[in-house]
Amino acid sequence: MENIQTKDHIKPRKGRGRLIWRFLKGSKALFILCMTCSALVSLGEMIVPQIIRITIDNIIGGASTENLAPVVQNMITSLGGAEALRGRMWIMALAVLVVAGICAVARYLFRVSDVKASERLVKNMRDTLFGHIERLPFQWHMSNHTGDIIQRCTSDIETTRNFISEQMTNLIRIGILLVMSMSFMFSMNSSLTLIAMAPLPVIIWYSLFFHRKFRKGFEECDENEGKLSAMAQENLTGVRVVRAFGRERYERDRFEKHNEYYTSLWVKLGRLMSFFWSSSDILSGIQIMLVVIFGVLFCLRGSMTSGEYIAFISYNGMLVWPVRQLGRMLSEMSKAGVGIDRIGYIMDAEEEKDPEGALTPPMDGDICFDHVTFAYEGSKEMLHDVNFTIPAGTTLGILGGTGSGKSTLMYLLDRLYPLPADCGKITIGGTDISKIALEHLRGNIGIVLQEPYLFSRTLRDNLGIAVRDLGDKELEAAVQAACLDETIQSFTKGYDTFVGERGVTLSGGQKQRAAIARMLTRPTPIMIFDDSLSAVDTETDAKIRTALEKRFGSATIILISHRITTLSKADQVLVLDHGKVSQLGTPEELSGQDGLYRRIMEIQGYSAEPETKEKESAADLKEVTAE
Numbered sequence: 001m002e003n004i005q006t007k008d009h010i011k012p013r014k015g016r017g018r019l020i021w022r023f024l025k026g027s028k029a030l031f032i033l034c035m036t037c038s039a040l041v042s043l044g045e046m047i048v049p050q051i052i053r054i055t056i057d058n059i060i061g062g063a064s065t066e067n068l069a070p071v072v073q074n075m076i077t078s079l080g081g082a083e084a085l086r087g088r089m090w091i092m093a094l095a096v097l098v099v100a101g102i103c104a105v106a107r108y109l110f111r112v113s114d115v116k117a118s119e120r121l122v123k124n125m126r127d128t129l130f131g132h133i134e135r136l137p138f139q140w141h142m143s144n145h146t147g148d149i150i151q152r153c154t155s156d157i158e159t160t161r162n163f164i165s166e167q168m169t170n171l172i173r174i175g176i177l178l179v180m181s182m183s184f185m186f187s188m189n190s191s192l193t194l195i196a197m198a199p200l201p202v203i204i205w206y207s208l209f210f211h212r213k214f215r216k217g218f219e220e221c222d223e224n225e226g227k228l229s230a231m232a233q234e235n236l237t238g239v240r241v242v243r244a245f246g247r248e249r250y251e252r253d254r255f256e257k258h259n260e261y262y263t264s265l266w267v268k269l270g271r272l273m274s275f276f277w278s279s280s281d282i283l284s285g286i287q288i289m290l291v292v293i294f295g296v297l298f299c300l301r302g303s304m305t306s307g308e309y310i311a312f313i314s315y316n317g318m319l320v321w322p323v324r325q326l327g328r329m330l331s332e333m334s335k336a337g338v339g340i341d342r343i344g345y346i347m348d349a350e351e352e353k354d355p356e357g358a359l360t361p362p363m364d365g366d367i368c369f370d371h372v373t374f375a376y377e378g379s380k381e382m383l384h385d386v387n388f389t390i391p392a393g394t395t396l397g398i399l400g401g402t403g404s405g406k407s408t409l410m411y412l413l414d415r416l417y418p419l420p421a422d423c424g425k426i427t428i429g430g431t432d433i434s435k436i437a438l439e440h441l442r443g444n445i446g447i448v449l450q451e452p453y454l455f456s457r458t459l460r461d462n463l464g465i466a467v468r469d470l471g472d473k474e475l476e477a478a479v480q481a482a483c484l485d486e487t488i489q490s491f492t493k494g495y496d497t498f499v500g501e502r503g504v505t506l507s508g509g510q511k512q513r514a515a516i517a518r519m520l521t522r523p524t525p526i527m528i529f530d531d532s533l534s535a536v537d538t539e540t541d542a543k544i545r546t547a548l549e550k551r552f553g554s555a556t557i558i559l560i561s562h563r564i565t566t567l568s569k570a571d572q573v574l575v576l577d578h579g580k581v582s583q584l585g586t587p588e589e590l591s592g593q594d595g596l597y598r599r600i601m602e603i604q605g606y607s608a609e610p611e612t613k614e615k616e617s618a619a620d621l622k623e624v625t626a627e
Contacts, residue, residue: 004605016340017348023125027384030117031164035172037110042176044103046184048096049314055092056307059085063305064219095138110169118165125157129343135351138416139377144391147230152346156339163336167329174329181315196316197293199287203280210276215334217269220340231255234579284320291316311538358437363444365429366392367556369415372424374405374412382408383579386424392525395557397567397587399597400576407450407559409576414445428526446524450534452515452561454506459488462514466522474521480515481547483540484510509536516544528558533566541566564601573597 024031054072057063059082065073079085085092133149185193196494235242235251242251278367295312298304304312329373346516367390375381383405390396400406411417413426426433433441454462464470475495479485487510491497498504499514507516510534527548532539545566548557559566565572575583575596583595590597 011530013117016337018343019340019344020160020182023121023160024126026124027117027120030113030120034110034113034117034169035107038173039168039176040106041110042173042180043105044099045177045318046180046315049311050184051092051095051099051400053307053311055089056310057305058307059084059089059092061305061307062086073496077609081244114165114169118161121164122157122161125160125343126153127336129153129157132347132349132351136346136349137352137418139418140349142375143520145226147228147233147234148226149346150233151222151226151229152342156222156342159339160336160343163332163339167332167336170329177318179319185312185315185319188312189295189298189304192291192294192298192304192312196287196291196319198270199283203283203287206276206280208284211274211334213272214269214276215337217265217272218335221262221265221269222342223266224258226342228230228255228258228262231258238588258347287320288316338540352438353544354437354439355435357435358440359431359435360440361429361431362438363428364392364554364556365431366390366427367526368430369409370425370427372409372412372419372426374408374417374419374423376417380529380576381579383412386576386579386581388574388581388584390556390558392429392556393554394571395559395569397570397573398558398560398576399543399562399567399573399600401578401596404576406576406578408531408592410447410530410558410560413526413528414442414447426605444524445526445528446519446522447528448512448515448519450530450532452511454499454511457499458493458495459491459497459499459514462499463495463518463521466518470521478517478520481520481544482511482513483536484517484545485511509540512536513544525555526558527558530560531562533559533561533563538565539565539567545569564597564602 021210050072054068054076058065058068058076063083065076065082068076076082079091080088130153133153172293182193182197185196232255235255242248291313295309299306299309327356369388371388372383372386373381374383386405386409398406398409408417412419415438419426419434421434428436446596455465463475469472476485479488488494488497512564513536516529516532533544536544542565549569559570560566570587572584572586573590574581575590577596583590583593583597585593587597591601592598
């Protein structure tokens with residue numbers, strides 16, 4: 001099986017930006033509002049230190065207002081001038097409160113819009129991913145671990161959401177803080193500003209250096225989280241097998257070993273991040289210390305006023321925060337980049353598509369396999385030059401050893417696997433199935449797979465999954481045809497019996513009959529039973545075949561089985577041997593020929609009176625049970 005983790009390093013073909021932009025559908029306006037509110041908060045934070053500086057230098061200190069911006073001078077004049085404001089200091093305090101109030105409202109709107117936008121983003125991502133995965137080819141699903149796909153659709157989505165809602169929305173705020181704080185600082189004292197900026201290139205280089213290390217660490221952690229999820233999913237799904245073979249300790253040790261390795265990766269990454277943040281704190285502390293020391297010296301020399309010094313310290317704090325936030329953004333970007341790439345791998349997978357001008361022809365014609373050759377990706381040839389025709393309305397039995405290609409024939413007929421153009425063709429009523437619309441093709445082919453799958457729902461929900469608004473009469477008729485009616489009547493809750501995950505509460509035979517009943521709720525012109533009677537007794541097998549003959553005599557039926565009694569009433573039987581047609585004929589003809597059919601017939605002790613033998617076997621079984 002191809003491992004999904006091998007493609008983690010591949011960037012999405014559509015690009016991360018375009019992928020995120022697609023997921024932002026329906027939440028863009030909210031994110032814009034979020035960024036606008038963030039910008040208002042930044043502007044308010046810029047204004048408060050200036051109000052404090054003017055209050056200390058111009059109102060209390062009596063310094064001239066000529067060095068202030070014209071807009072500020074006009075505001076002071078309209079309020080009666082600096083002398084009048086000195087006696088009414090409450091006005092300056094009120095100005096600070098008004099700005100703080102605006103910032104508080106902006107912060108509230110920022111949080112509300114951020115939460116709404118991020119939740120809509122997550123919903124859109126989940127809906128888009130789930131819808132896309134549902135339309136991916138069966139071959140893709142068989143090549144990728146279910147647990148890892150789930151991890152990508154949960155953990156990686158959450159990582160992407162956190163980055164966009166917590167980091168991306170602060171971009172404008174960080175930009176405003178950087179530009180405005182540096183411009184205000186330069187306007188107050190250019191020398192001290194240069195001193196304040198000296199450590200910044202080192203901090204930025206330091207952050208970029210660790211960005212690459214973080215990405216590698218997050219990628220490794222995500223890969224192993226996917227493996228751990230896949231391991232847990234497989235064990236939970238196969239819990240009966242694990243317990244039946246007494247493998248609990250082995251599986252637990254195996255899980256704990258990988259979990260310990262996964263934990264060690266996060267501990268290692270945590271140490272790296274701790275070193276990065278502590279080093280960043282030291283560099284930031286040195287920068288603040290330099291500003292405080294040199295700022296005091298400039299004040300003592302008279303090249304800075306007290307108000308300018310206080311404002312400068314405030315702006316320096318604002319300058320340090322976005323620089324440090326930039327480092328956090330880079331580390332989070334590393335993590336989000338890995339998550340987006342992993343999601344992009346799923347989104348880049350090609351969906352099943354109908355050919356241009358897809359046809360919807362009648363599906364009750366002859367089925368023809370015309371020189372079909374097929375091999376699974378990375379495997380040896382499974383079918384070789386298979387050539388046969390199933391006349392409409394007849395029953396074909398297929399017999400063959402394990403791995404002979406019986407199920408593969410049906411997968412190709414239902415286009416669960418596409419048949420390459422140069423490997424023959426399959427036609428229904430003379431129409432190549434590659435030209436038929438998928439929904440039409442699969443809507444007219446009923447198939448019961450070799451391993452019946454029941455959902456964790458009630459029996460009614462499972463049986464009616466193929467038909468919307470299924471009536472009680474249609475449901476009961478399908479259940480009777482599948483010989484499941486007595487089983488359902490024995491359940492206390494009848495059709496409302498909860499079957500558990502994968503139908504765990506039912507026996508193998510009950511699950512097979514439930515799967516058959518589910519398929520029969522939607523009568524189709526083509527019906528496939530892929531070894532779906534193997535878990536039922538021979539008497540029930542005969543009853544189901546008789547019911548099928550009565551109700552669906554005009555349908556084309558394909559029976560795959562290892563049981564000769566199941567194939568005995570078929571119009572013709574196809575025998576496969578290592579992917580090739582070794583025999584084809586009626587059961588009577590094959591029983592008189594040397595070959596696999598006759599050998600299996602002799603091994604199973606099949607006689608010319610199979611129905612009598614089945615009844616005798618059933619009677620013997622009852623006697624043994626009674627004893």
